[in-house]
Amino acid sequence: MSKQxxxxxxxxSCCTSPQSAPLGEGQAVELxxxxxxxxxxxxxxxxxxxxxAEADKGVCVCELTPAFELSQxxxxxxxxxxxxxxxxxxxxxxxxxxxWLRPEVTDRLASLLARPANEWQAExxxxxS
Amino acid sequence: MSKQxxxxxxxxSCCTSPQSAPLGEGQAVELxxxxxxxxxxxxxxxxxxxxxAEADKGVCVCELTPAFELSQxxxxxxxxxxxxxxxxxxxxxxxxxxxWLRPEVTDRLASLLARPANEWQAExxxxxS
DNA sequence: AACATGAATAGAAGAACGTCAATACAACCT
DNA sequence: AGGTTGTATTGACGTTCTTCTATTCATGTT
Numbered sequence: 598m599s600k601q602x603x604x605x606x607x608x609x610s611c612c613t614s615p616q617s618a619p620l621g622e623g624q625a626v627e628l629x630x631x632x633x634x635x636x637x638x639x640x641x642x643x644x645x646x647x648x649x650a651e652a653d654k655g656v657c658v659c660e661l662t663p664a665f666e667l668s669q670x671x672x673x674x675x676x677x678x679x680x681x682x683x684x685x686x687x688x689x690x691x692x693x694x695x696x697w698l699r700p701e702v703t704d705r706l707a708s709l710l711a712r713p714a715n716e717w718q719a720e721x722x723x724x725x726s
Numbered sequence: 727m728s729k730q731x732x733x734x735x736x737x738x739s740c741c742t743s744p745q746s747a748p749l750g751e752g753q754a755v756e757l758x759x760x761x762x763x764x765x766x767x768x769x770x771x772x773x774x775x776x777x778x779a780e781a782d783k784g785v786c787v788c789e790l791t792p793a794f795e796l797s798q799x800x801x802x803x804x805x806x807x808x809x810x811x812x813x814x815x816x817x818x819x820x821x822x823x824x825x826w827l828r829p830e831v832t833d834r835l836a837s838l839l840a841r842p843a844n845e846w847q848a849e850x851x852x853x854x855s
Numbered sequence: 856a857a858c859a860t861g862a863a864t865a866g867a868a869g870a871a872c873g874t875c876a877a878t879a880c881a882a883c884c885t
Numbered sequence: 886a887g888g889t890t891g892t893a894t895t896g897a898c899g900t901t902c903t904t905c906t907a908t909t910c911a912t913g914t915t
Contacts, residue, residue: 637872
């Protein structure tokens with residue numbers, strides 16, 4: 598049970614099958630899973646709290662849970678979904694577990710949404726300055 | 727029944743209640759609704775097809791439906807969700823209905839995701855060039 | 856006016872989701 | 886070793902979502 602799920606996205610994506618259609622089925626499934634993780638108010642607020650922390654430090658779950666009027670298992674569940682989507686990473690430090698943002702993934706989504714008129718195809722992640 | 731739903735987002739958002747927390751509850755609900763609309767492979771592909779078209783022309787539903795192995799009502803339903811999220815606009819031209827992208831909304835999401843370490847707060851829409 | 860075609864709506868069935876209470880696991884501290 | 890605190894997992898319940906078939910609405914044509 599100590600299996601750590603792999604993130605859905607590989608930012609170094611090697612295209613699935615760039616046929617003719619823009620955004621192939623495979624990529625659509627992959628991206629939709631990430632957007633679905635963002636499609637909940639609690640998870641969005643969690644992510645914003647996590648993103649607000651210093652990247653290398655991370656945020657303790659013990660700081661996140663009391664920010665919501667939800668049970669601790671519910672918060673834990675949402676954090677798990679964010680992690681499975683690849684949006685955050687997590688690590689245990691002593692008694693506490695810390696979560697941090699993975700900007701590669703959010704950047705990928707941002708670059709995808711930023712130029713919708715252009716290419717929605719596979720994009721080898723943003724190489725922003 | 728001829729009521730045209732209003733998009734969820736008003737890009738000229740007048741802040742709900744910028745308290746202390748990053749991304750207030752209200753904004754989280756609002757944004758999550760948009761991300762949820764993106765959280766389905768079919769809708770993502772629909773959006774990419776719509777985005778690929780010339781902005782002022784739009785895409786006919788009659789071109790979108792045969793691109794999927796789904797029933798016509800199902801496609802119609804997904805298009806409705808994209809429209810309710812404010813991601814696309816639609817218009818009837820004679821026998822056919824056309825859909826087009828609303829870049830203001832996708833741009834807003836992009837700018838939100840692009841700088842997660844910075845401010846997730848209310849953002850008066852991107853004022854791109 | 857009747858008909859044909861494109862698109863939206865209504866209603867239903869099954870799967871997936873969000874939440875909780877209860878429990879299990881992990882690490883620290885006597 | 887036993888107890889305490891922080892976090893994750895399990896199982897259940899009600900809601901929401903995706904999809905379908907059947908039907909209705911809208912427009913254009915004969």
